[in-house]
Amino acid sequence: MSDEKRTPTAGAVSVNGQAAAPAEGGEGAATVKATERPTTGRSFGPPGGIPGDKSMNFAPSAKRLLRRLRPHRVHVGAVILLAIGSVSLAVLGPKILGRATDIIFAGAVGKRLPSGVSKEQVIEQTRAAGNGRLADLLGGIDLIPGVGIDFDALRNVLMLVLALYVGSFFLSWMQGYILNGVVQRTVFELRSEVEDKLNRLPLSYFDGAPRGELLSRVTNDIDNISTSLQQTLSQLLTSLLTVIGVVTMMFVVSPLLALIALVTIPISMVLTAAIAKRSQTRFVAQWRHTGALNGQIEEAFTGHELVKVFGRQKEIEESFAKKNEELYQASFGAQFISGLIMPxxxxxxxxxxxxxxVVGGLRVASGTMSLGDVQAFIQYSRQFTQPLTQVASMANLLQSGVASAERVFEVLDAKEQVPDDATPAKVLESRGRVEFEHVSFSYTDDRPLITDLSLVAEPGQTVAIVGPTGAGKTTLVNLIMRFYELKGGRITLDGVDITELTRHDLRARIGMVLQDTWLFGGTIRDNLMYGNLKATEEDMLAAAKATYVDRFVHSLPDGYDTVIDEEGSNVSAGEKQLLTIARAFLADPQLLILDEATSSVDTRTEVLVQRAMAALRSDRTSFVIAHRLSTIRDADLILVMENGSIVEQGNHQQLLAVDGAYARLYNAQFSGALTGVDEEESVTTPA
Structure with missing residues (x-):
C-alpha cells in the first residue's frame, strides 16, 4: 500500500490533455498524507466542507438567483405580458358575474311586485307602509315591477364571463409554457456553469471537500433550485398581479370595503416576515444535514467491504441513525415553522x-350597493387573500430553493486555479528533460514540506523515488503534473517553465499510473481507448498484449466489449491495474509517472508487467515511486527522500555501497529486521 493518499486522478491516466477526473492543478491545501494534510481550511468554509448554520441574507441570494434570468429577458417579458393579460381577464370576471346576480335578483324581486306600476311608486308605497329598510333595498335594485328574470341579458352576461375565463386560461397556459422553458434553460446553464467551474477549481478544493457533500450540491441542490423556480416564479408573478388587479377592482366597486380589506395586508406581511425569518436558518440546516448524510452514505457504501471486514456495521448504522435524526429534526423544524404561514x-x-x-350586507340593505357588487366584492376578497395565501404557502419552498442556491453559489464563488498564460510558451524540441530548480512547496504556509529541492532527470532516464511514509514522493510527481502551484523555485520541461505552458499542453506529454486505479462505466475497449482517442483497434490490441491485458480479457464472456461498472467490481484489483497500465501504454506519453503501479498484481504478473514497462519506459523519461525496492533496482537514478528533501541519489549499487538511508530501507525490506530505524521513528505498540 502506498504511503500517500492519491489524488482524485488516481489510476485514471492523464494523457493527451485529458484528465480522468475533473480536478486540475491549483493552489491550496491537499489531502496527500497524514503528515502533510492540513487540518483546517475546507473549501466550503467551515471545517467539514459544509456551510454553517447561518446563510447569506435571503434577499441578496434571491436577487442573485433571479439575475440568472437576464439572458432570457425577452421570454421573461413575454411571460409578464401574458400574465398581465391573463390576470386582467380573470379579475374582470367577478364584476361582470355580479351583473348576472343583479339580473337574477331583480327578476326574482320584480316578479313578486304588482305590474302596471313604476318602481318609484312601489318604493313610495312601501315607505308609506312604514317599511323604510325594504324601500331602501328596492331603491338599490334595477327592476321592473311584474317582470321576471331577463334570460337573454343573463345569457349574454354568462357568455361574456365564459369568454373571459377561457381567454384567461389560454394566456395562463402560454405563460406557463414559456416560463417552463426559461426555468429549465436557466437551470441547464447553471448546471453547465457548475460543471465548468469544477474543471477550473484546484485539486486542493476537492481534497478538502467530502465527495458526498459536493455531489449533493451539484445534484440535489440544483434539482431543488429547479423545482423552486418552476413552482414559485409563475405563482409569485400571478399572485402579485392578481393582488394589484383585485385591489384596483375593489376600489372601483366600493372604496370603503376596499380599505377594510387592505387592513389585512400589513398584518399578513408582518406575520409572514416573522415566521419566514425563523424558518430560513432551519432550511439551511436541512440542506446542510442532507449533504452530510449523503457524504456518510457515499463513504459507507464505497468502503462497504472494509465495513464488513472490520465488523463495523453497527457503528455505521448508529452513525446513519444519528445523522438521519439530525436531518429529521432540521426538516421537521423548517417545514413546521414555515407551514404555520398558510393557516x-x-x-x-x-x-x-x-x-x-357584514358591512356589505348592511350596505345592500341600505340601498347603497347592489347585491351583485357585494357578491363581486366577496369574490375579490377571496381572490385578494388567495394570492397572499399562495405566497405564504410557497414561502417554505422559496426559502428552501434560495438555501440551495446559496450552497451552489459557494461552489461558483470558490477560488479558481491560477489561469494559464495568455501567451503560452511552446516546447520547441521535445526530449523529456525535467529539472527542479530550488523548488519549495507546502500545503499549508506554517508547515513547509519541500524546501530548496533541485534535481535533473535526463531524457530517457528512469528516475526512482523512494523514502519513508510522508517524505513527499507523490507530492513531487504531482508538482510535475502541476496539480499544485509551487511556493518557490521552478520546474522546467525541456528548458521551458511548466507554468508558462498550458495545462493541456503539459499534461498531453505525461502519462500517469497510480496505485489507486479508476475505471469508467463502459466497456474494456472504452477504458483503454480513453488513453488515446485517436488510436486504432490494432494499436489498442498491441497495448493490451504488451501489458498482458489481452490474456485475461479473452477469458471474459464478451472480451473487449465486456461492460465494467464505474468501480470495476467485476474485474479483480490486479486486472484493473493492468488496464490502467495498458491505458498509459496506448497513450505513448513523453513523460511517464508510475506511482506503485504494480502494487495490486501478483508476483508472476508483476515480473511480466515489469518487462512491458521497461519497454514502455524506453526512449522516454520516467518517474517511478516504489516501496518494493526490488522493482527499481535497474533505475538509472534513485532518489531517496526524507522530510521533503533528497538525502541520497545514485543507482542501486552506488547507494548500497554508501550504506546510508537507502541501504537501511533495502536491508529492512529484504532481511525482515528493523535495524537502522531511528528511535524517534519506531512505533511503540501498547500491550
Missing part, C-alpha cells in the same frame, strides 16, 4: 371575509 393567512382571510360580508 395564519387563512385565519386572517376568514376574518376579513366576515367583516366584508
Amino acid at each position: 395564519s393567512m387563512m385565519f386572517i382571510g376568514n376574518l376579513n371575509y366576515v367583516v366584508i360580508a
Whole structure:
C-alpha cells in the first residue's frame, strides 16, 4: 500500500490533455498524507466542507438567483405580458358575474311586485307602509315591477364571463409554457456553469471537500433550485398581479370595503416576515444535514467491504441513525415553522371575509350597493387573500430553493486555479528533460514540506523515488503534473517553465499510473481507448498484449466489449491495474509517472508487467515511486527522500555501497529486521 493518499486522478491516466477526473492543478491545501494534510481550511468554509448554520441574507441570494434570468429577458417579458393579460381577464370576471346576480335578483324581486306600476311608486308605497329598510333595498335594485328574470341579458352576461375565463386560461397556459422553458434553460446553464467551474477549481478544493457533500450540491441542490423556480416564479408573478388587479377592482366597486380589506395586508406581511425569518436558518440546516448524510452514505457504501471486514456495521448504522435524526429534526423544524404561514393567512382571510360580508350586507340593505357588487366584492376578497395565501404557502419552498442556491453559489464563488498564460510558451524540441530548480512547496504556509529541492532527470532516464511514509514522493510527481502551484523555485520541461505552458499542453506529454486505479462505466475497449482517442483497434490490441491485458480479457464472456461498472467490481484489483497500465501504454506519453503501479498484481504478473514497462519506459523519461525496492533496482537514478528533501541519489549499487538511508530501507525490506530505524521513528505498540 502506498504511503500517500492519491489524488482524485488516481489510476485514471492523464494523457493527451485529458484528465480522468475533473480536478486540475491549483493552489491550496491537499489531502496527500497524514503528515502533510492540513487540518483546517475546507473549501466550503467551515471545517467539514459544509456551510454553517447561518446563510447569506435571503434577499441578496434571491436577487442573485433571479439575475440568472437576464439572458432570457425577452421570454421573461413575454411571460409578464401574458400574465398581465391573463390576470386582467380573470379579475374582470367577478364584476361582470355580479351583473348576472343583479339580473337574477331583480327578476326574482320584480316578479313578486304588482305590474302596471313604476318602481318609484312601489318604493313610495312601501315607505308609506312604514317599511323604510325594504324601500331602501328596492331603491338599490334595477327592476321592473311584474317582470321576471331577463334570460337573454343573463345569457349574454354568462357568455361574456365564459369568454373571459377561457381567454384567461389560454394566456395562463402560454405563460406557463414559456416560463417552463426559461426555468429549465436557466437551470441547464447553471448546471453547465457548475460543471465548468469544477474543471477550473484546484485539486486542493476537492481534497478538502467530502465527495458526498459536493455531489449533493451539484445534484440535489440544483434539482431543488429547479423545482423552486418552476413552482414559485409563475405563482409569485400571478399572485402579485392578481393582488394589484383585485385591489384596483375593489376600489372601483366600493372604496370603503376596499380599505377594510387592505387592513389585512400589513398584518399578513408582518406575520409572514416573522415566521419566514425563523424558518430560513432551519432550511439551511436541512440542506446542510442532507449533504452530510449523503457524504456518510457515499463513504459507507464505497468502503462497504472494509465495513464488513472490520465488523463495523453497527457503528455505521448508529452513525446513519444519528445523522438521519439530525436531518429529521432540521426538516421537521423548517417545514413546521414555515407551514404555520398558510393557516395564519387563512385565519386572517376568514376574518376579513366576515367583516366584508357584514358591512356589505348592511350596505345592500341600505340601498347603497347592489347585491351583485357585494357578491363581486366577496369574490375579490377571496381572490385578494388567495394570492397572499399562495405566497405564504410557497414561502417554505422559496426559502428552501434560495438555501440551495446559496450552497451552489459557494461552489461558483470558490477560488479558481491560477489561469494559464495568455501567451503560452511552446516546447520547441521535445526530449523529456525535467529539472527542479530550488523548488519549495507546502500545503499549508506554517508547515513547509519541500524546501530548496533541485534535481535533473535526463531524457530517457528512469528516475526512482523512494523514502519513508510522508517524505513527499507523490507530492513531487504531482508538482510535475502541476496539480499544485509551487511556493518557490521552478520546474522546467525541456528548458521551458511548466507554468508558462498550458495545462493541456503539459499534461498531453505525461502519462500517469497510480496505485489507486479508476475505471469508467463502459466497456474494456472504452477504458483503454480513453488513453488515446485517436488510436486504432490494432494499436489498442498491441497495448493490451504488451501489458498482458489481452490474456485475461479473452477469458471474459464478451472480451473487449465486456461492460465494467464505474468501480470495476467485476474485474479483480490486479486486472484493473493492468488496464490502467495498458491505458498509459496506448497513450505513448513523453513523460511517464508510475506511482506503485504494480502494487495490486501478483508476483508472476508483476515480473511480466515489469518487462512491458521497461519497454514502455524506453526512449522516454520516467518517474517511478516504489516501496518494493526490488522493482527499481535497474533505475538509472534513485532518489531517496526524507522530510521533503533528497538525502541520497545514485543507482542501486552506488547507494548500497554508501550504506546510508537507502541501504537501511533495502536491508529492512529484504532481511525482515528493523535495524537502522531511528528511535524517534519506531512505533511503540501498547500491550
